[in-house]
Amino acid sequence: xxxxxxxxxxxxxxxxxKDNECTILKKFVEIAGKKHARLTVITAASQDPAQxxxxxxKIFNRxxxxxxxxxxxxxxxxxxxxxxxxxxMNSTGIFFTGGDQLRITSLLxxxxxxHALHSVYKEGVLIAGTSAGASVMxxxxxxxxxxxxxxxxxxxxxxxxxxxxxxxxxxxxxxxRGRIGRLLLAVAQNPYVIxxxxxxxxxxxxxxxxxxxxxxxxxxxxxxxxxxxYTNVSELVAGEALSMFNARIHVLSSGNKxxxxxxxxxx
Amino acid sequence: xxxxxxxxxxxxxxxxxKDNECTILKKFVEIAGKKHARLTVITAASQDPAQxxxxxxKIFNRxxxxxxxxxxxxxxxxxxxxxxxxxxMNSTGIFFTGGDQLRITSLLxxxxxxHALHSVYKEGVLIAGTSAGASVMxxxxxxxxxxxxxxxxxxxxxxxxxxxxxxxxxxxxxxxRGRIGRLLLAVAQNPYVIxxxxxxxxxxxxxxxxxxxxxxxxxxxxxxxxxxxYTNVSELVAGEALSMFNARIHVLSSGNKxxxxxxxxxx
Numbered sequence: 001x002x003x004x005x006x007x008x009x010x011x012x013x014x015x016x017x018k019d020n021e022c023t024i025l026k027k028f029v030e031i032a033g034k035k036h037a038r039l040t041v042i043t044a045a046s047q048d049p050a051q052x053x054x055x056x057x058k059i060f061n062r063x064x065x066x067x068x069x070x071x072x073x074x075x076x077x078x079x080x081x082x083x084x085x086x087x088x089m090n091s092t093g094i095f096f097t098g099g100d101q102l103r104i105t106s107l108l109x110x111x112x113x114x115h116a117l118h119s120v121y122k123e124g125v126l127i128a129g130t131s132a133g134a135s136v137m138x139x140x141x142x143x144x145x146x147x148x149x150x151x152x153x154x155x156x157x158x159x160x161x162x163x164x165x166x167x168x169x170x171x172x173x174x175x176x177r178g179r180i181g182r183l184l185l186a187v188a189q190n191p192y193v194i195x196x197x198x199x200x201x202x203x204x205x206x207x208x209x210x211x212x213x214x215x216x217x218x219x220x221x222x223x224x225x226x227x228x229x230y231t232n233v234s235e236l237v238a239g240e241a242l243s244m245f246n247a248r249i250h251v252l253s254s255g256n257k258x259x260x261x262x263x264x265x266x267x
Numbered sequence: 268x269x270x271x272x273x274x275x276x277x278x279x280x281x282x283x284x285k286d287n288e289c290t291i292l293k294k295f296v297e298i299a300g301k302k303h304a305r306l307t308v309i310t311a312a313s314q315d316p317a318q319x320x321x322x323x324x325k326i327f328n329r330x331x332x333x334x335x336x337x338x339x340x341x342x343x344x345x346x347x348x349x350x351x352x353x354x355x356m357n358s359t360g361i362f363f364t365g366g367d368q369l370r371i372t373s374l375l376x377x378x379x380x381x382h383a384l385h386s387v388y389k390e391g392v393l394i395a396g397t398s399a400g401a402s403v404m405x406x407x408x409x410x411x412x413x414x415x416x417x418x419x420x421x422x423x424x425x426x427x428x429x430x431x432x433x434x435x436x437x438x439x440x441x442x443x444r445g446r447i448g449r450l451l452l453a454v455a456q457n458p459y460v461i462x463x464x465x466x467x468x469x470x471x472x473x474x475x476x477x478x479x480x481x482x483x484x485x486x487x488x489x490x491x492x493x494x495x496x497y498t499n500v501s502e503l504v505a506g507e508a509l510s511m512f513n514a515r516i517h518v519l520s521s522g523n524k525x526x527x528x529x530x531x532x533x534x
Contacts, residue, residue: 148415150442150466150485151518175417178445184518199417202508218417219508223516230534232520241469241486241520245532249490249516251418251451253499253508265512267497 007121009164009206013172013198014098014131016216018059024203024216029063031126031205032093040091041070044107045099045132049074052097079111088116093126096133102143102159104136114162121164124208134172134198136162142171142186148178151185151244153236158186165206168260171197174221183223188233188244191225194260202254210260214252222250224263274388276431276473280439280465281365281398283483285326291470291483296330298393298472299360307358308337311374312366312399316341319364346378355383360393363400369410369426371403381429388431391475401439401465403429409438409453415445418452418511420503425453432473435527438464441488450490455500455511458492461527469521477527481519489517491530 008031016024029037041056043049053070060068069087073079088094094117096104108114121127127137135141138161145156158169169186171179174197187195198204199218206212214220224247231244250265252258257266275298283291296304308323310316320337327335336354340346355361361384363371375381388394394404402408405428412423425436436453438446441464454462465471466485473479481487491514498511517532519525524533 148443148445150469152485175445175448176415178415178442178447180445180447181442184516188518199508202417217508218419219510230532241466241484242518243486243520243523244518247516247518249451249514251455251509251511251514253510256510265497 006208007124008126008208009137010126010128010203011134011137011170011198011206012128012130012203013134013174013200013218015173015200016130016203017201022063024201025059026063027205027215028093028095028126028128029060029065035064035066037065037067037092038090039065039068039093039095040087041068041095041097042073043070043097044073045101045104046097047099056095056097073107073113076107076111079108079113085112085116088113089120091120091125094120094128096129096136098131098133101132101135101141104132105159105161108162117162118164127164131172135170137165138168138170139163139166140169142169142182145182149181151181151188151242153240154238156182156185167192168194168196171195173200175199175218180221184244184247185233185242187223187225187247188228188231188242191228191231193225194263195223195225197221197223211257211266212260213257214254216254220252222252222258224248224250226263273475274391275393275475276404277393277395277470278401278404278437278465278473279395279397279470280401280441280467280485282440282467283397283470284468289330291468292326293330294472294482295360295362295393295395296327296332302331302333304332304334304359305357306332306335306360306362307354308335308362308364309340310337310364311340312368312371313364314366323362323364340374340380343374343378346375346380352379352383355380355387358387358392361387361395363396363403365398365400368399368402368408371399372426372428375429384429385431394431398439402437404432405435405437406430406433407436409436409449412449416448418448418455418509420507421505423449423452434459435461435463438462440467442466442485447488451511451514452500452509454490454492454514455495455498455509458495458498460492461530462490462492464488464490478524478533479527480524481521483521487519489519489525491515491517493530
């Protein structure tokens with residue numbers, strides 16, 4: 001772990017405060033260059049990209065950034081456009097909105113925009129995503145699965161993500177939608193993966209040394225399956241209940257740090 | 268741990284199947300003596316004790332037991348009645364229904380019925396409880412706290428339980444009501460306590476050697492805080508988010524066994 005964590009990510013559990021303290025969005029602006037930031041909002045996940053784009057432009061303007069563009073990429077053809085790639089290459093911060101994570105990956109996967117994003121990420125440009133925009137950060141992402149359910153066979157759907165963060169699975173709106181069951185199931189499927197469930201109005205800020213710090217008002221829950229010595233996950237038929245012994249769980253709140261390399265929280 | 272686990276408990280996460288396989292209720296009948304069982308249903312938790320009592324009498328009759336009585340104890344005075352205590356003393360299985368756990372403890376706490384229950388428990392009579400009837404089993408019980416919320420200061424209410432099972436905190440309707448946050452908070456308050464979250468239509472069957480076996484269709488989640496090396500729980504103001512590092516979590520399903528002494532699952 002770690003070699004592939006090359007840049008700065010801000011992974012937000014959805015519903016970040018946009019009206020009051022704006023702790024998370026202010027932090028995004030601060031890291032991206034404050035009033036000199038050049039921000040690009042990618043609304044590909046959204047069903048109503050024009051509105052969502054306008055909303056974030058207004059917020060970032062209010063937080064002191066003038067140079068904000070919302071890119072509404074609505075086809076794979078657009079995801080090849082040179083002007084769009086150039087805007088990304090010239091940005092100091094990228095922000096993925098919420099919506100449907102499969103819209104992001106099915107529109108952008110393998111495109112010129114996809115490569116531009118990976119390129120600026122490696123150069124240290126901050127890439128943020130909220131809700132669906134958070135889920136897409138990892139290699140493999142959760143795309144479906146009910147909340148408030150026990151972990152059971154066939155209870156989650158996964159798909160290839162944007163691959164900015166390896167060996168991690170993200171879930172968002174975590175406590176608020178009762179998603180611990182699906183995160184446990186994801187970890188059971190490959191206990192080497194670190195499951196990170198991020199609550200609403202909460203974010204993890206990942207840095208190149210493969211650690212993250214929690215910001216925001218709620219918690220990030222880490223499920224580390226590396227000590228798991230038994231699971232029945234490979235034998236489950238649909239609806240059959242999971243067994244998984246000896247996972248570790250950490251509840252992290254604002255200011256807590258976690259090393260993805262050593263898999264240990266740091267005060 | 269263990270010295271005080273003297274008898275047999277069946278702790279049910281609520282909504283046990285009453286119409287189809289009836290796995291849990293059949294097991295209760297089997298252990299309590301099959302057709303020779305003398306079952307006593309205690310409806311003290313319920314707002315509608317007469318109806319709930321009749322429902323369980325019908326079910327247990329259908330499962331082959333003729334001698335079933337529902338005791339509607341609705342005042343502390345009734346909880347001193349000799350005839351009620353005698354019925355309990357002559358039972359081979361006791362079943363606490365759901366409702367409000369504070370009704371059970373505020374009606375029965377310290378009464379003759381309470382002492383009769385402890386007495387038959389020590390003699391090996393099976394005591395079962397579902398939902399609120401499950402929560403009351405432990406020394407300290409959870410009586411309130413929202414589901415689908417991050418663990419935060421002031422987010423749970425606890426009260427003294429019936430004390431049949433020590434050093435354990437039970438939660439019920441666990442996955443279905445998104446209660447992991449409140450269980451994590453309970454464990455953080457005293458990491459020596461073992462948190463057991465029991466899903467609907469699922470039960471743990473506790474035996475005198477201080478271990479339990481899971482039965483039913485969903486899961487029991489064990490949160491073991493004995494390895495916790497940091498928590499901020501004692502400093503939290505209302506609404507402030509919890510930190511807790513290095514708890515262990517086990518997801519157990521039907522047939523899995525857990526030792527409360529060694530704090531290890533057993534296949």
